[in-house]
Amino acid sequence: MTWAPEGTKTTNMPGMPAMAEAYARWVNSHGGIAGHPLKVLTCNEHNDSADATRCAQRAVDAGAVAVVGSYSQYGRSFMSPLEVAGIPYIGGYGASEEEFASPLSYPVNGGQAALLAGNGRQLAGDCKRVALVRPDSIQGDQMPSLLDAGLQSGSRSPARDVKAPEDGTDYSTQVAAALKAVGADPAVYGTAAGGGEATGSCVSASLGDHTDTFFDSFRRLQEESPKVRVASVLGSVDQSTVNRTGGATGPLEGADITGWYPVAGDPRWLPMRRVINEEAFNDSRIDPADQGVQTTWIAYTVLRAVIQQLDDAGVEDITAHAIQTTLDRGDRAIDTGGLTPKLRWRGDDMLAVTDFPRIVNGMVTYQVVRNGELVAAQDGFVNVTTTLERRRTDTGD
Known part of the structure; x- marks a missing residue:
């Protein structure tokens, strides 16, 4: 599941769900992730707490294995349903405190x-x-x-x-x-x-x-x-x-x-740009210079690496619990192609930042x-x- 607000009077992030859909088309056209097809659900969060809850509940009802690369200011509304269902929240935009406090949140930036x-x-x-x-x-x-x-x-x-x-x-x-x-x-x-x-x-x-x-x-x-x-x-x-x-x-x-990341023209973004060109060339919602789009790309890079680790370990059933356990154990740091430092979320990796205890990446540009x-x-x-x-x-x- 990937959600973000669209069509509102305040902040809109339509490129994030659009990037998620393009990523799914691209990865499935290349055999999936370690042979597993990727199905992406999207939801319009509308910058509204009730809709944030609704999107989270939809992820629960659909049996989503993770919420990936999403945006919402309403962490109190969406984290509780995810925590009850044990669904990890990977690479949120960093717009809410709960993203840096919940044990099921795995931020890729310092918000x-x-x-x-x-x-x-x-x-x-x-x-x-x-x-x-x-x-x-x-x-x-x-x-x-x-x-x-x-x-x-x-x-x-x-x-x-x-x-x-x-x-x-x-x-x-x-x-x-x-x-x-x-x-x-x-x-x-x-x-x-x-x-x-x-x-x-x-x-x-x-x-x-x-x-x-x-x-x-x-x-x-x-x-x-x-x-x-x-x-x-x-x-x-x-x-x-x-x-x-x-x-x-x-x-x-x-x-x-x-x-948070290198400038949009940096060559480290070329893999993302190739995916956009192949799968979303005419999609005006996706701006490769947008930090929301970039965050979604990095978050799906993390998901792909985790599923690959599970496959390498002989795990065939990709579940929310399996993904959470792999992220928590952090046997291998995840390489995002230099777009961030290598990432993992063990207790030793958390920075000592009041109000934001889940931050593992304190880097900016x-x-x-x-x-x-x-x-x-x-x-x-x-x-x-x-x-x-x-x-x-x-x-x-």
């Missing part, structure tokens, strides 16, 4: 926690003053302390917290509040000062699908204030967002972006928008494990 801590560290080198624009939601309430952990690792002050509606159509009020917070208020500077430089002033926005709407509003008000550096995390900003907001001449030019293109800001991964662990001490948790 929102790693992205925001990494973004804070990335900004600490350039920013004396930072404002964070984030959703006025339960999920959004976690964001400030995570970004601040990264800023504090660079001896910077905490960010000013600017709340915004998840489904806003205009963010002029939030833009003005953010600019004022970092000392670049257009009401103070006026148009005569436009184009100046507010040294060390930065605004990071993480509003999911509505981040480009925010930056449209930002561009209009930015023209009347000193230049402010902007930032975000992948998932809120990707190459299509950069394109929609004006490319090299838009507000995201020069932006600091933090992601730093990217930047240069000449209208998202490119790597530096080679390799950046380990934010220490930053996340320090948050426990600094916040008194």
